[in-house]
Amino acid sequence: MIVIKSEHEIELMRQAGKVCAEIFEGLNTIIKPGISTKDIDHYVESTCKKHNMIPAEKGYCGYPASACTSVNEEVVHGIPNAKRILRDGDIVSVDIVVENQGLMADACRTYGVGQISQEHQHLIDTAKEAFFAGLKECKAGNRLLQVSKSVQNKVEGEGFNVIRDYTGHGIGRDMHEDPPVFHYVPDSRYERVPNPRLQKGMALCVEPMICEGDWEVDVLLDDWTAVTCDGGWAAHYENTIIITDGEPEVITL
Ligand code: MF3
Ligand code: CO
Numbered sequence: 001m002i003v004i005k006s007e008h009e010i011e012l013m014r015q016a017g018k019v020c021a022e023i024f025e026g027l028n029t030i031i032k033p034g035i036s037t038k039d040i041d042h043y044v045e046s047t048c049k050k051h052n053m054i055p056a057e058k059g060y061c062g063y064p065a066s067a068c069t070s071v072n073e074e075v076v077h078g079i080p081n082a083k084r085i086l087r088d089g090d091i092v093s094v095d096i097v098v099e100n101q102g103l104m105a106d107a108c109r110t111y112g113v114g115q116i117s118q119e120h121q122h123l124i125d126t127a128k129e130a131f132f133a134g135l136k137e138c139k140a141g142n143r144l145l146q147v148s149k150s151v152q153n154k155v156e157g158e159g160f161n162v163i164r165d166y167t168g169h170g171i172g173r174d175m176h177e178d179p180p181v182f183h184y185v186p187d188s189r190y191e192r193v194p195n196p197r198l199q200k201g202m203a204l205c206v207e208p209m210i211c212e213g214d215w216e217v218d219v220l221l222d223d224w225t226a227v228t229c230d231g232g233w234a235a236h237y238e239n240t241i242i243i244t245d246g247e248p249e250v251i252t253l
Helices: 007-030 037-050 118-135 144-157
Strands: 068-071 074-076 091-100 103-112 168-170 177-181 203-206 209-211 217-219 226-228 234-236 239-242
Touching: 007 037, 007 091, 007 103, 007 239, 037 068, 037 091, 074 091, 074 209, 074 234, 091 118, 091 234, 103 118, 103 234, 103 239, 118 144, 118 203, 118 209, 118 234, 118 239, 144 177, 144 203, 177 203
Parallel strands: none
Antiparallel strands: 068 074, 068 091, 074 226, 091 103, 168 177, 168 203, 203 239, 209 234, 217 226
16 A cells, blocks of 8 residues: 655655765765774764664664665675775665654665776766666656666666666655565566556655676575675665655655
8 A cells, every 4th residue: 555645744754864865975974995884884873863863774674773784796785794894996885764753764875985996886876877767757647667667777778787676665654665666677477566656745765776797686694685696796876755746856865
C-alpha cells in the first residue's frame, strides 16, 4: 500500500532532509586519507543528535551503526569500523536515514578519497546523473517504470551496470514503504513488478547503485555488507523525492 503524505508530514520530512544535506556537506571536508569509516559514523550520529533527530539506521533490523559506509567493491550496507582506514584512491558511499518526529529522509553520496582515478570519478558521476535522469520522470501521472527505465538507460549508456538485488522504495513513517523502485526495467515474464502511476504526496527514494562490472552481489559473513562478486567497484547516489502536481521536490539536496 502506498501511503500519501500530508503537508504536515512532508514538512517534518523536509526538516530531516535538511539535516541529511548538512551531513553530506560536512563529510566533504571530513573524508580524506587516514580517517576510518567509524569516524564518518560518529559525525553522522552527532549531527543528528545536535538537531534532536534520530539516525534511524541504528537498530533497524539489528543494524549496528548510524550510517552505512561502503568502500570500493562494497555496494551497500558496509558497517563502519575503526580499523577500516580510508586510503588515497578509495571511494566510499555514505548512506544515511534521518528521522524527525517519526518521519524520515534517506540519502546517499559516494565520495572520492584523496586523488581517485578518472574511471572511478566517471562511475561516481554516472550514479548521480542517473538519479537526475530518473528525477525528470518523477511527475504525477507518469508510471513508476518510466523512472526505472530512464535511470537504466543513463547507467548503461555510460558503460556501467545497475545492481539488481537492491531497489529504491517509498519512505515516510517507515524507512521502506511501497512501492519498490527498480533502477532497471525487469523482465515481466519472470518478475511481477508494481507499476503505479505517481501522484501528489508520494515520497520516493530513487537510489541507483551501479558497478563497473557484472551486477551480481554477495553478502559478507557480517550479514550486511553487499559486495560485487567480480570485485568491480560500485557507486551509489540517493535522494528522497516528494511528488507534486508540478516539479518534483528533492528534500535531501
Ligand atoms: N538507507 C538504506 C536505504 O537506502 C537502508 C539501510 S539499511 C540499514 O534504503 F539497516 F542500514 F538501515
Ligand atoms: Co533508500
